[in-house]
Amino acid sequence: MKKMVLAAMLAAIGVLTSHLVYIPVGVAKCFPMQHAVNVIAAVFLGPWYAVGTAFVISLLRNMMGVGSILAFPGSMIGAFIAGVAFMKVRKIEAAVIGEMIGTGIIGGMAAVPIANVFLGTSKAAFALVIPFVVSSMGGAVISYVLLKTSAMDRLKDRYEARS
Structure with a gap:
């Protein structure tokens, strides 16, 4: 239940912040905030909840008419690979690289x-x-900076202690 609540909160953050920063590149709108949320979800929740969070963000953005259909494959593949990479190595850098490879290249x-x-x-x-x-790199950098802050360390410790 706690994972679902955190996933829902991250999805809400992803939907609400996606409009704060976006970069139009080619045929796609690049929303780095979704990628930042993907990495944070991968670190806190693992690959499957990260994929679910990415799906919900993409779905809500599309339903509101502010997203792109291209958000689905990129964000979901990136979230999954970021989650698996973090699960295997237990380093934030692995999740960041997983997001960039999963979204940027495979997605x-x-x-x-x-x-x-x-x-x-x-x-x-x-x-x-x-x-x-471009989009996944921007989001990966944002998530890396956020996850390396001392406030996020305390949040990770508190979250892991209650799990």
């Missing part, structure tokens, strides 16, 4: 057929990978 490639079907564009994979990499 960008996975978005190609979706862009072709739903957006009517047959741009080369490279045209989608670059915006995904």
